[in-house]
Amino acid sequence: MSKTALVVDDSPSLRQMVVFTLKQAGFSVLEGGNGREGIDQLRGQRVELIITDLNMPVMDGFEFVKHVRTLPSYKFTPILILTTESQAAKRQEGKAAGATGWLVKPFNPEQVLQVVSKVCP
Amino acid sequence: MDPEPISRVEMCAPPHLALHGTVDIFLARELLELAKRALDGEGDVRVDCRELERLDTSALQILLALQRQLAEHSRALQLLLVNEQVGAFLGFGGATGLLRESEAKLELAPASGEPALIEGETAGVDAERSDPLDGGWSDADDLCERERPDSGVVPLPDESELTRVDGEDE
Numbered sequence: 001m002s003k004t005a006l007v008v009d010d011s012p013s014l015r016q017m018v019v020f021t022l023k024q025a026g027f028s029v030l031e032g033g034n035g036r037e038g039i040d041q042l043r044g045q046r047v048e049l050i051i052t053d054l055n056m057p058v059m060d061g062f063e064f065v066k067h068v069r070t071l072p073s074y075k076f077t078p079i080l081i082l083t084t085e086s087q088a089a090k091r092q093e094g095k096a097a098g099a100t101g102w103l104v105k106p107f108n109p110e111q112v113l114q115v116v117s118k119v120c121p
Numbered sequence: 122m123d124p125e126p127i128s129r130v131e132m133c134a135p136p137h138l139a140l141h142g143t144v145d146i147f148l149a150r151e152l153l154e155l156a157k158r159a160l161d162g163e164g165d166v167r168v169d170c171r172e173l174e175r176l177d178t179s180a181l182q183i184l185l186a187l188q189r190q191l192a193e194h195s196r197a198l199q200l201l202l203v204n205e206q207v208g209a210f211l212g213f214g215g216a217t218g219l220l221r222e223s224e225a226k227l228e229l230a231p232a233s234g235e236p237a238l239i240e241g242e243t244a245g246v247d248a249e250r251s252d253p254l255d256g257g258w259s260d261a262d263d264l265c266e267r268e269r270p271d272s273g274v275v276p277l278p279d280e281s282e283l284t285r286v287d288g289e290d291e
Contacts, residue, residue: 013185017178020215106146106179109213 008038035059069098078119136162171202
């Protein structure tokens, strides 16, 4: 049975690229256009990997990560932040929120898969 | 050995575009502007890729956003004369639908303004890519870090900017 990933980004075209990349690695993929939609997607699902953008409407990536970490089922689920932000302070904020990893756009699909294989073997 | 093409993007017989060299985040702003102009035009948008050597995901994101918005108006985006490397990248990014079928013939005006009849053909799409883009990750149990180049980097334009061309507010 394939693992399930959740991709949260307000850009449909960015999601399209990430989703395709993950599907090539054998994941089933759920999608959300912001943090709130991401949380909705987690309900009743078993998700083994989450990749999220930071700057999104309704609920941003930091709030999303913090919320996910309050869910007992997702306390240790790998969460990768995929964002245009690269400042150290932002990364630190992401780490404090509970993120597992940080990747700056534009992303390299191969490297995404390399990292995914590390955090979600 | 052919000289390396100067990396650039250009409007070529509007609404058609031409991409040259490496089209990545350093040219994303220019590509976005041309994409907006292409949206303002009529008919399908064709992209001459015969001198395109490499794309990154920032450029591909713009092309996918353009494709999405063109489709809303029953228009199409087609990439022509894609080399094997770019074709492989499109395959890896799930964008092979942008590739124009091999039977296509297209009239495009090159930079000189002289029309040219081009045999459209697309390269095979492989799952493997030969040149990983720059970037790196730290250990998986820590925050993963990748620094962008220091100079000349513009924030990745998001497709909402493209959307605004259509008169929609964010």
